[in-house]
Amino acid sequence: MIALYTILVVMIIGAVIAIEARDLLSAVIAVGTVGLGLSLAALVAKAPDVAITQLVVEIISVVILIRATIRIGLPRSTHGSTPLLGVVALVFGIAVLVVGARVFSEIPPLGAPHMRVSETYVAEGLEDTGAVNVVSAILLDFRGYDTLGEATVLFAAVMGVLAVARPVGRRKTRTEPNHANK
Amino acid sequence: MIAYMLCLVLFCLGVYGALAKRNVIKIVLGLAIAECAVNLMFVLIAYRVHGSAPILPRVAEGGAPVMVDPLPHALVLTAIVIGLATTALMVALAMRIYQQYGTYDISEIRELKG
Numbered sequence: 077m078i079a080l081y082t083i084l085v086v087m088i089i090g091a092v093i094a095i096e097a098r099d100l101l102s103a104v105i106a107v108g109t110v111g112l113g114l115s116l117a118a119l120v121a122k123a124p125d126v127a128i129t130q131l132v133v134e135i136i137s138v139v140i141l142i143r144a145t146i147r148i149g150l151p152r153s154t155h156g157s158t159p160l161l162g163v164v165a166l167v168f169g170i171a172v173l174v175v176g177a178r179v180f181s182e183i184p185p186l187g188a189p190h191m192r193v194s195e196t197y198v199a200e201g202l203e204d205t206g207a208v209n210v211v212s213a214i215l216l217d218f219r220g221y222d223t224l225g226e227a228t229v230l231f232a233a234v235m236g237v238l239a240v241a242r243p244v245g246r247r248k249t250r251t252e253p254n255h256a257n258k
Numbered sequence: 259m260i261a262y263m264l265c266l267v268l269f270c271l272g273v274y275g276a277l278a279k280r281n282v283i284k285i286v287l288g289l290a291i292a293e294c295a296v297n298l299m300f301v302l303i304a305y306r307v308h309g310s311a312p313i314l315p316r317v318a319e320g321g322a323p324v325m326v327d328p329l330p331h332a333l334v335l336t337a338i339v340i341g342l343a344t345t346a347l348m349v350a351l352a353m354r355i356y357q358q359y360g361t362y363d364i365s366e367i368r369e370l371k372g
Contacts (some may be wrong), residue, residue, distance in 0.1 A: 084268070091275075095287070100362075103282075110268075117302075121301050121304070121305040129339070130297070134368050137290065137345050137346070141345075144283060173266060177263065180259055180262040186262065188307065189303060191306075193326050201314070211331045222333075226336045228338060233340075237347050
């Protein structure tokens with residue numbers, strides 16, 4: 077488990093660099109470190125499906141973020157946080173950590189999950205669905221409506237991106253009546 | 259327990275970045291970090307000592323095989339893809355804001371409002 081803790085510490089360092097770096101491109105690359113750390117941690121925690129998906133998704137999202145930052149010729153990040161804000165953030169952070177420590181002492185410890193729901197999936201997944209990979213059996217069969225909802229959200233987000241990012245201008249619709257008049 | 263606390267620290271860093279920074283791209287990055295922390299938490303909750311990856315062995319032995327919890331993995335897969343979609347939407351909005359106002363600083367954008 078030393079590997080897991082090392083990856084977690086690297087992720088936290090990457091997050092600090094991403095938030096505090098003056099240069100936006102450095103911040104985006106540091107966020108890439110955090111995402112790839114999640115991929116590695118999933119691999120260590122025996123979740124190969126999550127690791128593969130996170131690797132692909134992180135690369136795509138870093139490409140998108142670099143597209144947003146590099147377009148304007150490396151703009152300087154504006155870092156104007158007042159000292160009072162830092163104190164408030166520190167107080168709230170410590171409060172959240174204290175409450176989190178209480179909460180995490182109640183849930184099952186690392187390495188011994190309660191598997192009341194997934195016991196059924198593991199035991200009957202092969203007969204019910206025919207899928208050897210239990211994760212894909214859950215994703216595509218037992219919880220297929222969940223995946224349908226995911227596809228809906230994905231479609232809505234892509235529609236939003238297309239609506240926001242398309243070039244402005246109604247020139248085409250305005251010129252068409254002129255052509256019709258001629 | 260320590261791993262969960264480190265996850266919480268990562269989440270707090272992301273929330274701090276989203277709330278305290280004035281750059282729109284920094285806010286997007288903070289939300290992405292917080293999302294990463296939540297996904298990592300789910301993967302860690304699913305971990306089981308000496309459990310195998312959630313793929314059934316070729317020959318079915320007696321009794322259910324000892325494997326990590328596959329249910330959080332399925333949920334996290336959904337969350338990762340949705341996270342990519344929301345990040346792309348946020349970046350598109352940020353680039354549109356830059357086109358409109360010529361800056362990523364949200365305090366300047368607030369001043370420019372008529």
